[in-house]
Amino acid sequence: MKRILLLAAVALPLAGQAQQGAFTIEGHIGKLSSPAMAYIDYMSNGVGKEDSAVVTNGKFTFTGLSTGYSYARLALSHDGSGKQKAVYTGDVIYFYYGKEKIKITSGDSLANATFSGSKVYDEFTAYNKAIGGTIMELNKxxxxxxxxxxxxxxxxxxxxxxxxxxxxxxxxxxxxxxxxxxxxxxxxxxxxxxxxxxxxxxxxxxxxxxxxxxxxxxxxxxxxxxxxxxxxxxxxxIHVGASAPMFTQQDVHGKPLKLEDIKSKYVLVEFWASWCGPCRAENPNLTKQYAKYKSQGFEVVAISLDDHKDKWEEAIAKDQLPWLHVSDLKGWNNEVGRQYGIRAVPANFLLDENKNIIAMNLRGEELNKKLSELFGN
Structure with missing residues (x-):
């Protein structure tokens, strides 16, 4: 799943661009009231934040901290059916803002809303005009x-x-x-x-x-x-023939795991996430290969780009994934993911016993064939 489709995919805030300050987002969308809900996901100094608010007489308010340029996804559930439906099939917008008091107004929906009080949003609008529109507009x-x-x-x-x-x-x-x-x-x-x-x-x-x-x-x-x-x-x-970057990250129990400490003939460094459909679809095949070659010196280190520990652990349990798991729960800001230049998942790197990269992005039959060649069966 490509990063561009997700909140953090489009951009991250500029840490150090400015000192943090408070922002306020006031919405007034028609005359919606309970059970209508508003949901916001935003980045604050490189850390993902989320909040929700009850909509009363069409009004809702969010407050938080901004470094001067922050990016948000705002979704509105008109019928109270929940965040997931609102985000993926409902009324949702993406925008930049700063340390400002912003007003978002519309008679019926976020999609038709106008912004006031945000110079950053005005800059964002001018930028999009120059490049031919937003991703959302192209999808629309x-x-x-x-x-x-x-x-x-x-x-x-x-x-x-x-x-x-x-x-x-x-x-x-x-x-x-x-x-x-x-x-x-x-x-x-x-x-x-x-x-x-x-x-x-x-x-x-x-x-x-x-x-x-x-x-x-x-x-x-x-x-x-x-x-x-x-x-x-x-x-x-980072390419075939190069040494893989070393890293240390915590496992599900909070214990540090070092790549250099893994003594196996071959190690698959696998980047995934609980929310990634293609990643989850590949898990049954990888599970079979792991069971077949684990005793012969095959290991998997799965680095999750999740930002919620409960969802990460739930996916591990549901898919019955027996290999090593680590994450810093920073989503797309995962330090190892950034170190490896990851912009889409699933992604993986197959290493030999010296931690040299011998293959990249192997899945399905390609992975099976490569492992069969390496282990001779």
């Missing part, structure tokens, strides 16, 4: 094309193929525009946002590194700037 366009299709078109695979081609063209044009924006705005917060998001995976080091190095020192030293710097470094140094 694609969904609109599908919804407007005739019954005949709904049965036509070529029709959906054309939508997909056009969607990908628009996404690429947006990413290209982001790189240009970063080149033209090396002192701008949204210049770093543009470069981070437009860089994509894998990182084109020759193209991206010079633009990154031309950004202001304060931006490069920010949390988001450091994260992009780590991705560039990982693209340079």
């Amino acid at each position: 366009w694609a969904n609109g094309q599908v919804s407007a299709a005739t019954p005949e078109q709904q049965k036509d695979t070529a029709f959906f193929g054309r939508i997909n081609v056009e969607y990908r063209r628009r996404m690429k044009a947006r990413a290209d525009a982001q790189i240009v924006y970063a080149q033209q705005h090396p002192q701008s917060y949204f210049g770093m946002v543009a470069l981070s998001e437009g860089t994509g995976t894998p990182v084109d080091v020759k193209k991206i590194a010079p633009i990154y190095n031309a950004m202001s020192k304060s931006l490069r030293e920010s949390d988001q700037g450091r994260e992009l710097g780590q991705r560039i470094l990982a693209a340079k140094t």
Whole structure:
């Protein structure tokens, strides 16, 4: 699952960009009342936060701390059916804000809301206009094309193929525009946002590194700037034949586990999360391979990008995953994930006994074949 689809995927706040200060978000959406609920997820100094509020007479309020530029996902459950439904199928918006008192107003929904009181949001709006819109707007366009299709078109695979081609063209044009924006705005917060998001995976080091190095020192030293710097470094140094970066992280019992202490012939460093469908779908196959080769010297170290321990442990138990598990519960800010330049999960690195990388991103039959070759059965 790509990071771009998640809250932290678009951007992280700039730690050190400014001292923390209070923000207030006041919403007034129509005349909604109980059981309507509002939910917010936001980043504060590199740490994910979440909150909820009851909607009364269309009004709700959130307060917290911002470093000057913060990013949030705000979802509104009109019928009180819960956060998950509101976030993935309901009324949801994504936006930047600062140490400000922001008002969000609409007669019917967040999707049609107007913002006032936020200079950061105004900068965000101007930035999106320059690059061709937000990801959400592009998704809305694609969904609109599908919804407007005739019954005949709904049965036509070529029709959906054309939508997909056009969607990908628009996404690429947006990413290209982001790189240009970063080149033209090396002192701008949204210049770093543009470069981070437009860089994509894998990182084109020759193209991206010079633009990154031309950004202001304060931006490069920010949390988001450091994260992009780590991705560039990982693209340079983490590859087949290279030594895997060493790390230490706590297991589910809070005990530190060091990669260098694992004495196995082969170690699979697996990045996953409880919320990642493709990761969970691969678990049955990996479980079979682990049972087959564990006694012959095969080990798995699973690094979770979860930020809730209960969900992490629940997924381990439900999928019956017997290997080693670690996490710092920082979500996409997981220190090992950043060290390895992870921008999408599942992702993995197969190491030999000397901790050299011998393969990357093996799943399903590719993984099975590789393990069979290594162990000779």
